[in-house]
Amino acid sequence: MSEAMELKQHAIDYAQQIPNNVNLSNDRVLQRALEQWQPRFLNWWHLTGPADTATLQVYLRTAISVDRDGWANFGYVRMPEYRWGIFLTPHDEDRKISFGEHRGENAWQEVPGEYRSTLRRIIVTQGDTEPASVEQQKLLGKTCPSLYDLRNLFQVNVEEGRHLWAMVYLLHRYFGRDGREEGEALLQRRSGDENNPRILTAFNEKTSNWLAFFMFTFFTDRDGKFQLAALAESGFDPLSRTCRFMLTEEAHHMFVGESGVARILQRTCEVMRDRGVSDAGQVRAQGVIDLETLQRYVNFHYSVTLDLFGAEVSSNAASFFASGVKGRYKETNLSDDHLLGSDRYAVQEVEDGRIVEKSVPALTALNARLRDDYTREIQAAVDRWNRIPEKFRIPFRVKLPHSGFHRKIGAFAGHHISPDGQLVSSRTWEAEAARWLPSDSDHEFVDSLMGRVVDPGMFANWIGPPARGINGLPVEFEYVRFD
Ligand SMILES: [Fe+2]
Ligand SMILES: [Fe+2]
Numbered sequence: 001m002s003e004a005m006e007l008k009q010h011a012i013d014y015a016q017q018i019p020n021n022v023n024l025s026n027d028r029v030l031q032r033a034l035e036q037w038q039p040r041f042l043n044w045w046h047l048t049g050p051a052d053t054a055t056l057q058v059y060l061r062t063a064i065s066v067d068r069d070g071w072a073n074f075g076y077v078r079m080p081e082y083r084w085g086i087f088l089t090p091h092d093e094d095r096k097i098s099f100g101e102h103r104g105e106n107a108w109q110e111v112p113g114e115y116r117s118t119l120r121r122i123i124v125t126q127g128d129t130e131p132a133s134v135e136q137q138k139l140l141g142k143t144c145p146s147l148y149d150l151r152n153l154f155q156v157n158v159e160e161g162r163h164l165w166a167m168v169y170l171l172h173r174y175f176g177r178d179g180r181e182e183g184e185a186l187l188q189r190r191s192g193d194e195n196n197p198r199i200l201t202a203f204n205e206k207t208s209n210w211l212a213f214f215m216f217t218f219f220t221d222r223d224g225k226f227q228l229a230a231l232a233e234s235g236f237d238p239l240s241r242t243c244r245f246m247l248t249e250e251a252h253h254m255f256v257g258e259s260g261v262a263r264i265l266q267r268t269c270e271v272m273r274d275r276g277v278s279d280a281g282q283v284r285a286q287g288v289i290d291l292e293t294l295q296r297y298v299n300f301h302y303s304v305t306l307d308l309f310g311a312e313v314s315s316n317a318a319s320f321f322a323s324g325v326k327g328r329y330k331e332t333n334l335s336d337d338h339l340l341g342s343d344r345y346a347v348q349e350v351e352d353g354r355i356v357e358k359s360v361p362a363l364t365a366l367n368a369r370l371r372d373d374y375t376r377e378i379q380a381a382v383d384r385w386n387r388i389p390e391k392f393r394i395p396f397r398v399k400l401p402h403s404g405f406h407r408k409i410g411a412f413a414g415h416h417i418s419p420d421g422q423l424v425s426s427r428t429w430e431a432e433a434a435r436w437l438p439s440d441s442d443h444e445f446v447d448s449l450m451g452r453v454v455d456p457g458m459f460a461n462w463i464g465p466p467a468r469g470i471n472g473l474p475v476e477f478e479y480v481r482f483d
Helices: 003-010 028-048 113-134 147-174 176-188 208-232 237-275 278-286 291-309 315-324 363-392 426-436 440-449
Strands: 057-063 073-076 344-351 353-359
Touching: 028 113, 028 147, 028 176, 057 147, 057 291, 113 147, 113 208, 113 237, 147 176, 147 237, 208 237, 208 291, 237 291, 237 363, 278 291, 278 315, 278 426, 291 363, 291 426, 291 440, 315 363, 315 440, 344 363, 353 363, 363 426
Parallel strands: none
Antiparallel strands: 057 073, 344 353
């Protein structure tokens, strides 16, 4: 194939009402169904998407092709005019299923009847997280620390909206009437709603300030990455191709989180050095976030995100794998037999008042394994954060709590475990909780720092500037225009 033809094949058709690279116009019934869903999506966006953004012009990236390099196009976009669409990585006709009992067979282009309800549930659960995070972040724009950050928030928001499109396309295209009903329900549930909440707990928590936003994009979007990576291995090829493209967008969300927290650390450490303060109260008096509070936010967001991986030992996870529906992280790069027939895996649990390690069939421990892969990546990023206090000769280090700390799901649910992994009584837990998790007064303090900084190149007092701007532009570029 010539280079020009290849480009054309992967390019996204923006002439259509719904931009896509799936030949939507060849399937009139599907096209009409999605065109009916489109105004309802936009209505959801107006109601629950970022507040007061109808007239803003935001310097956003929009996908123009799904090629590995150079898929992104940057320019000012009025937020409601963002072109949400359906983008899958190119179809590889030779793709085989790489794990489980169907290993070696051709990847499925349609949903196998026996896995229909499983696949539907997986797609709905993933799809539900996408609008949920937009809802959680609805009000953050009002207290942005800079135009650069405001733009990044909106970039994350529009892409989470597009991820909803990605899942709704699969539901409409492959699940018929049930799929269309699920597509509606995805617009009806609301994060934090008492009667009709989002499916997963972490997506019903509040993201009420920018420290929480950076923690969320660092910890929880990275759970998204690992779930998408496992689904990118799926034998159901359209799901795999959808997730592969979503992963390219996810990378920026995690960058926003990691660099956001790094800039907070940088600013706090600078202030501690320059003004010679170290006590949390004194640090707060300088209008920056004390390191102890930052650690408590880490403890909270890490622990609620670990719950998203599900129970460590899970027969559902085993059957997802055996049936070829959901693989392991980087499945195709692993060098075992991809069946896990007799392999074992070590998990922790509580037994007779102690945390013990147990060897269980690897097939049942796939949630634990994915979580361990996740934690390895998180730990590497935390190590990068810790170079900042080290550079300032400040003895503080960010520490991930024990995986049993503050858990509601899995082997540690119902137990009280301290951040350093000690099983403690409920009395101790209650006495220490305010030292381990953000308290109401911590949230109030962080909320009190949030202002609104919208002069180009200016940053709130509690956060440092980024090392560089977006798309090679200077940090002081006018990333959002209000006229
Ligand atoms: Fe997403
Ligand atoms: Fe994301």
